[in-house]
Amino acid sequence: xxxxxxxxxxxxxxxxxxxxxxxxxxxxxxxxxxxxxxxxxxxxxxxxxxxxxxxxxxxxxxxxxxxxxxxxxxxxxxxxxxxxxxxxxxxxxxxxxxxxxxxxxxxxxxxxxxxxxxxxxxxxxxxxxxxxxxxxxxxxxxxxxxxxxxxxxxxxxxxxxxxxxxxxxxxxxxxxxxxxxxxxxxxxxxxxxxxxxxxxxxxxxxxxxxxxxxxxxxxxxxxxxxxxxxxxxxxxxxxxxxxxxxxxxxxxxxxxxxxxxxxxxxxxxxxxxxxxxxxxxxxxxxxxxxxxxxxxxxxxxxxxxxxxxxxxxxxxxxxxxxxxxxxxxxxxxxxxxxxxxxxxxxxxxxxxxxxxxxxxxxxxxxxxxxxxxxxxxxxxxxxxxxxxxxxxxxxxxxxxxxxxxxxxxxxxxxxxxxxxxxxxxxxxxxxxxxxxxxxxxxxxxxxxxxxxxxxxxxxxxxxxxxxxxxxxxxxxxxxxxxxxxxxxxxxxxxxxxxxxxxxxxxxxxxxxxxxxxxxxxxxxxxxxxxxxxxxxxxxxxxxxxxxxxxxxxxxxxxxxxxxxxxxxxxxxxxxxxxxxxxxxxxxxxxxxxxxxxxxxxxxxxxxxxxxxxxxxxxxxxxxxxxxxxxxxxxxxxxxxxxxxxxxxxxxxxxxxxxxxxxxxxxxxxxxxxxxxx
Amino acid sequence: xxxxxxxxxxxxxxxxxxxxxxxxxxxxxxxxxxxxxxxxxxxxxxxxxxxxxxxxxxxxxxxxxxxxxxxx
Numbered sequence: 001x002x003x004x005x006x007x008x009x010x011x012x013x014x015x016x017x018x019x020x021x022x023x024x025x026x027x028x029x030x031x032x033x034x035x036x037x038x039x040x041x042x043x044x045x046x047x048x049x050x051x052x053x054x055x056x057x058x059x060x061x062x063x064x065x066x067x068x069x070x071x072x073x074x075x076x077x078x079x080x081x082x083x084x085x086x087x088x089x090x091x092x093x094x095x096x097x098x099x100x101x102x103x104x105x106x107x108x109x110x111x112x113x114x115x116x117x118x119x120x121x122x123x124x125x126x127x128x129x130x131x132x133x134x135x136x137x138x139x140x141x142x143x144x145x146x147x148x149x150x151x152x153x154x155x156x157x158x159x160x161x162x163x164x165x166x167x168x169x170x171x172x173x174x175x176x177x178x179x180x181x182x183x184x185x186x187x188x189x190x191x192x193x194x195x196x197x198x199x200x201x202x203x204x205x206x207x208x209x210x211x212x213x214x215x216x217x218x219x220x221x222x223x224x225x226x227x228x229x230x231x232x233x234x235x236x237x238x239x240x241x242x243x244x245x246x247x248x249x250x251x252x253x254x255x256x257x258x259x260x261x262x263x264x265x266x267x268x269x270x271x272x273x274x275x276x277x278x279x280x281x282x283x284x285x286x287x288x289x290x291x292x293x294x295x296x297x298x299x300x301x302x303x304x305x306x307x308x309x310x311x312x313x314x315x316x317x318x319x320x321x322x323x324x325x326x327x328x329x330x331x332x333x334x335x336x337x338x339x340x341x342x343x344x345x346x347x348x349x350x351x352x353x354x355x356x357x358x359x360x361x362x363x364x365x366x367x368x369x370x371x372x373x374x375x376x377x378x379x380x381x382x383x384x385x386x387x388x389x390x391x392x393x394x395x396x397x398x399x400x401x402x403x404x405x406x407x408x409x410x411x412x413x414x415x416x417x418x419x420x421x422x423x424x425x426x427x428x429x430x431x432x433x434x435x436x437x438x439x440x441x442x443x444x445x446x447x448x449x450x451x452x453x454x455x456x457x458x459x460x461x462x463x464x465x466x467x468x469x470x471x472x473x474x475x476x477x478x479x480x481x482x483x484x485x486x487x488x489x490x491x492x493x494x495x496x497x498x499x500x501x502x503x504x505x506x507x508x509x510x511x512x513x514x515x516x517x518x519x520x521x522x523x524x525x526x527x528x529x530x531x532x533x534x535x536x537x538x539x540x541x542x543x544x545x546x547x548x549x550x551x552x553x554x555x556x557x558x559x560x561x562x563x564x565x566x567x568x569x570x571x572x573x574x575x576x577x578x579x580x581x582x583x584x585x586x587x588x589x590x591x592x593x594x595x596x597x598x599x600x601x602x603x604x605x606x607x608x609x610x611x612x613x614x615x616x617x618x619x620x621x622x623x624x625x626x627x628x629x630x631x632x633x634x635x636x637x638x639x640x641x642x643x644x645x646x647x648x649x650x651x652x653x654x655x656x657x658x659x660x661x662x663x664x665x666x667x668x669x670x671x672x673x674x675x676x677x
Numbered sequence: 678x679x680x681x682x683x684x685x686x687x688x689x690x691x692x693x694x695x696x697x698x699x700x701x702x703x704x705x706x707x708x709x710x711x712x713x714x715x716x717x718x719x720x721x722x723x724x725x726x727x728x729x730x731x732x733x734x735x736x737x738x739x740x741x742x743x744x745x746x747x748x749x
Contacts, residue, residue, distance in 0.1 A: 071716070071720065073712070073713045073716035073717065073720075074713070074736075074739065075739070077712075077716075079703060080700075082700075083700045083703045083704055084703075086700075086703075086704035087703060087704045087705075087706065090704060090705065090706075206733070207733075207737070211729060211730035211733050211734075212708060212710055212729040212730060212732060212733035212736075214702070214707040214708060215698060215701075215702060215707065218705075218707075267737075267741065268737065268740045268741050269737050269740075273737075273740060276706070277705055277706075277707065280704075280705045280706070281705065284704070502742065503741075
């Protein structure tokens with residue numbers, strides 16, 4: 001009976017893939033995409049994760065987990081599996097799986113979908129699961145600690161520094177997405193701005209007026225936030241208010257930096273914690289709503305399966321399908337950052353070892369499904385509209401009239417006045433050249449929601465989607481700034497002891513300022529970039545995230561080999577080889593490609609020629625050249641770091657396998673569980 | 678809080694609602710005073726039970742010291 005069921009699931013998934021692969025020309029229903037993805041996830045979870053669980057890793061429910069042995073009712077605390085699944089998902093899913101797929105839709109919906117689904121099954125979910133398992137067997141050790149103990153002190157140090165550097169590079173494009181979503185949008189600025197006083201109110205509620213009543217505070221906060229969303233329409237229609245809340249990109253970037261600094265310096269209960277609660281509620285709510293909307297409407301996908309931009313001439317970002325589809329979509333297929341969460345709070349909460357399969361492997365499948373929904377949201381838009389929103393204004397010819405011609409030249413249709421009408425219908429001044437992915441994702445989500453729940457609410461749904469994206473991007477930004485501040489304080493503490501005191505105000509202010517200046521510099525550079533900034537910053541983010549994945553997969557491979565399971569080590573070596581290939585190719589193209597749109601150094605050279613020909617302001621040109629070289633150095637050092645980690649790890653593997661080096665298990669010794677099976 | 682939710686349909690619904698709220702709290706990462714008190718009573722009966730305010734202050738101290746990473 002169960003064999004029959006699994007055969008049916010396999011057939012359904014295969015049917016989904018066949019329809020996607022064979023249909024050309026006419027719109028395909030999103031139903032086929034969802035069917036293909038979900039069918040594949042179910043088969044992979046049932047069979048591949050079973051193999052990983054019991055043949056490779058050896059999950060053992062008789063073995064007590066850290067949560068059981070070290071239960072302190074706080075961080076170590078056995079948690080029921082579905083609750084922990086929700087907790088882990090809320091921690092790993094952010095803007096990455098939503099934004100990357102939307103940008104990669106410039107290649108059509110099919111390449112991104114294939115990478116998201118195949119990548120998660122063979123790479124992303126494996127990484128999360130193996131690291132979660134490794135940390136669970138070691139009382140919840142962090143990725144950095146495991147890298148140090150398993151591979152060596154150099155790798156441990158490299159991992160810690162790489163995490164800090166990657167954090168700075170990650171925060172800049174995320175900030176840029178918010179800036180581009182709120183630029184010239186009084187409605188959006190009002191709604192997002194309101195989250196700050198709302199957070200203060202929640203903070204005082206749960207700290208001072210009703211101590212500990214976080215749930216009450218959050219319910220009030222969510223209601224106020226929805227009121228702010230509706231109130232934004234009124235603000236956008238009032239000329240004086242709209243004028244006062246219309247900001248340029250540079251102004252918004254400045255505000256974000258002030259916000260990040262303040263959130264890092266203030267006590268957590270005032271701003272950080274309440275906003276985190278709001279954002280987690282909104283995130284889970286919006287994801288569930290989007291899933292319901294897509295399944296209910298089953299919208300047709302208007303984007304072609306594959307566009308001619310696979311040749312690298314696409315306006316959204318430069319570069320060919322290989323390797324750039326695999327860099328642009330990092331989260332959703334594989335995300336190195338998850339290794340930090342999977343070796344952070346989650347392993348300390350697992351009740352049974354076998355729960356690690358659902359939470360590690362299954363949690364990542366869920367994130368992949370979010371990415372598939374993002375692809376659907378981008379692909380329900382008319383391709384002409386998609387490219388008009390996502391292309392830098394410079395490549396659209398500067399204004400609406402030229403944009404129509406530019407879009408037609410690319411082979412898509414756009415009617416004169418269409419973009420203006422669309423912008424008006426969602427209460428925005430313009431939607432042209434709103435790069436960064438968020439506005440087009442919001443537009444697609446608004447289409448789906450209004451299809452499911454009523455057409456007349458389009459503007460409200462658009463701003464709901466913008467609010468939800470901006471809210472949790474800002475949560476990553478403030479939490480990231482704070483985490484970065486702690487790391488920096490730890491590092492500086494080695495140089496001068498007082499800097500390491502995490503509650504000493506001069507140290508807090510200096511280190512927070514340095515972290516904000518770090519990501520703020522790249523953010524401002526991105527805002528001023530005529531190509532939209534996303535073109536240079538998003539690939540850097542993708543490369544850095546994939547490089548962290550390489551380090552995590554090296555640690556995972558070492559764990560498997562040291563456990564005497566070398567013949568199964570291909571489960572992490574295969575994704576490692578692929579991610580390494582993709583990342584090193586993309587990295588070297590970003591540095592050395594001859595096309596100035598693609599290569600940092602070629603761009604610097606072309607700016608140099610513009611300066612010589614006096615077609616560009618020399619000081620502006622000099623700044624652009626400096627930034628290009630800086631970006632090239634960053635990409636180069638990331639690549640060097642990973643090559644180094646691979647070499648050190650490979651040497652360790654060879655010593656174990658060929659030279660018979662004895663390995664001492666670093667696992668916490670077996671202790672039998674007291675739970676009934 | 679814990680004492681409520683006796684027998685009968687109303688009590689049943691109350692228990693379900695309470696379990697739901699507890700689950701939501703843990704998913705979002707909120708402090709759970711009642712669960713902590715239950716843990717203390719079960720595992721460390723010799724320790725004094727903190728008030729809700731004291732417990733929340735401890736929770737904030739941990740949040741202040743740790744990062745609370747959120748992924749991209």
